[in-house]
Amino acid sequence: MSESDILNPERQREEVETGWPLELGSDDLRRMVDAAMERVTAHLEALPRQPMSYTSGGEELARSLREKEMPETATPFTDLLATVFDQGLQKTYNTPSPGYLAYIPGGGLLHAAVADLIANAINRYVGVWVAAPGLVELEANVLRWFCQMVGYPEGSLGVLTSGGSLANFTAIVTARRIRLEEDFLRGTLYCSDQVHHSITKAAMLAGFPVNNIREVPSDEQQRIEIEALKAQIDSDRQAGMEPFLVVGSAGTVNTGAVDDFEALADVAHERSLWLHVDGAYGGFFALTERGQQTMGGLELADSITLDPHKGLFLPYGTGCLLVRDKETLRRAHHLEADYMPEMQQAPDLVDFCELSPELSRDFRGLRVWLPLKMHGFSVFREALDEKLDLAAWAYEELRSIDHMEIVAEPQLSILAFRLAPPDFDDDAGDELNRELLRRINGRQRVFLTATTLGGRFVIRICVLSFRTHLDRMRQALEDIREAVGEALAH
Ligand SMILES: Cc1ncc(COP(=O)(O)O)c(C=O)c1O
Numbered sequence: 001m002s003e004s005d006i007l008n009p010e011r012q013r014e015e016v017e018t019g020w021p022l023e024l025g026s027d028d029l030r031r032m033v034d035a036a037m038e039r040v041t042a043h044l045e046a047l048p049r050q051p052m053s054y055t056s057g058g059e060e061l062a063r064s065l066r067e068k069e070m071p072e073t074a075t076p077f078t079d080l081l082a083t084v085f086d087q088g089l090q091k092t093y094n095t096p097s098p099g100y101l102a103y104i105p106g107g108g109l110l111h112a113a114v115a116d117l118i119a120n121a122i123n124r125y126v127g128v129w130v131a132a133p134g135l136v137e138l139e140a141n142v143l144r145w146f147c148q149m150v151g152y153p154e155g156s157l158g159v160l161t162s163g164g165s166l167a168n169f170t171a172i173v174t175a176r177r178i179r180l181e182e183d184f185l186r187g188t189l190y191c192s193d194q195v196h197h198s199i200t201k202a203a204m205l206a207g208f209p210v211n212n213i214r215e216v217p218s219d220e221q222q223r224i225e226i227e228a229l230k231a232q233i234d235s236d237r238q239a240g241m242e243p244f245l246v247v248g249s250a251g252t253v254n255t256g257a258v259d260d261f262e263a264l265a266d267v268a269h270e271r272s273l274w275l276h277v278d279g280a281y282g283g284f285f286a287l288t289e290r291g292q293q294t295m296g297g298l299e300l301a302d303s304i305t306l307d308p309h310k311g312l313f314l315p316y317g318t319g320c321l322l323v324r325d326k327e328t329l330r331r332a333h334h335l336e337a338d339y340m341p342e343m344q345q346a347p348d349l350v351d352f353c354e355l356s357p358e359l360s361r362d363f364r365g366l367r368v369w370l371p372l373k374m375h376g377f378s379v380f381r382e383a384l385d386e387k388l389d390l391a392a393w394a395y396e397e398l399r400s401i402d403h404m405e406i407v408a409e410p411q412l413s414i415l416a417f418r419l420a421p422p423d424f425d426d427d428a429g430d431e432l433n434r435e436l437l438r439r440i441n442g443r444q445r446v447f448l449t450a451t452t453l454g455g456r457f458v459i460r461i462c463v464l465s466f467r468t469h470l471d472r473m474r475q476a477l478e479d480i481r482e483a484v485g486e487a488l489a490h
Pocket residue numbers: 104162163164165166196198251252253278279280281307319
């Protein structure tokens with residue numbers, strides 16, 4: 001079989017007539033992977049030089065790729081690669097670039113791509129223990145390591161989810177089922193005004209009226225105000241509501257603020273509330289000494305969301321929920337069915353379908369396990385330490401720019417700033433900062449985003465990509481300085 005056979009539409013057509021075209025042979029698989037790898041490596045080599053975000057024309061691109069008819073005949077693989085790489089990949093945010101300092105950067109460790117290839121090729125079923133006990137154990141190892149990282153005791157565990165939103169959702173449903181009766185509509189939950197909107201969405205989807213979600217004000221460091229929280233819980237209880245859950249943040253999306261977990265745990269304990277911590281952005285900084293100091297008391301939470309596709313630099317589609325007591329997760333999700341195999345009763349073994357809303361799912365544990373085993377946690381700790389250093393460096397540099405106001409100092413690796421010259425009122429200041437952001441991003445070397453703090457438009461930097469190092473941060477500061485000069489002269 002010649003090398004081009006698998007890429008040849010004639011051959012694909014012949015296969016339809018004569019063989020079993022869906023049963024790819026080893027040689028064909030190798031050729032497909034090689035052809036794909038050529039495009040992937042070329043793309044990755046160019047990545048650092050590619051523009052950060054070129055989305056104008058996205059509408060035309062999307063419409064040009066619309067296919068009304070179901071394809072009935074074969075298309076050569078190389079043509080399909082061209083569709084993905086030459087068209088689909090255009091007009092995107094360059095999320096894996098070292099210059100992506102926007103929102104919360106995703107990762108994309110290539111080890112995980114290889115792990116996914118293996119996991120999908122072997123396609124074993126990890127929803128129930130008996131179907132793949134060894135592979136389930138590899139995934140359980142990852143969860144136990146995470147529990148160790150956050151300081152959880154024996155008996156803790158969790159599940160890997162598709163992301164932070166699903167982890168938060170699972171946490172809220174678990175807290176609801178453990179702390180409230182079936183009739184739960186008087187249940188109220190508490191979070192700061194800085195909490196990620198996935199918490200509100202999760203509460204909504206878990207069946208709570210939106211009015212039962214109490215947004216507690218935050219202090220000048222964007223941390224939940226403990227006295228206001230207590231007062232709100234107590235007045236709700238007096239009014240006949242059933243406070244059952246408080247959510248803290250281990251790194252808010254706006255500014256990376258970390259709540260006071262010891263104080264939150266006291267409040268939760270005294271008032272019998274479940275404490276959930278959303279550490280989707282910041283949780284993995286617990287690997288570092290500085291992160292541990294900033295997030296003291298994290299282990300007091302009943303549940304913690306982590307997002308390996310953020311803080312462990314993995315590709316999108318990898319979240320995690322940890323619970324201090326594995327039984328809580330099991331009690332919330334356990335359900336029997338006649339056609340299911342018997343579940344494990346041994347406390348050291350786990351059927352993941354008993355801890356999660358999912359039954360069938362991908363073997364996502366492998367994409368976490370492989371890079372962690374290949375490098376060890378030490379390499380991830382160093383990389384996260386570097387991000388803390390880079391954010392601290394950017395903070396010092398920004399402070400040296402005239403009229404630059406640091407609105408949020410980095411507690412972890414996010415900071416927020418605003419250009420505030422004296423002769424600009426608040427509204428004119430907002431417009432000036434919008435212009436500044438346009439000019440920074442227009443240079444296409446870094447991509448920053450903005451948010452609103454205290455009603456004012458502020459620009460954020462979030463350093464979290466494993467590809468971001470000092471060279472790119474220097475470019476970021478160069479671009480910011482130049483853009484400040486231009487925006488003020490404008
Ligand atoms: C603090 C926080 N929580 C939750 C989420 C939601 O996570 P995901 O996008 O993985 O669903 C995010 C996403 O940026 C976040 O920053």
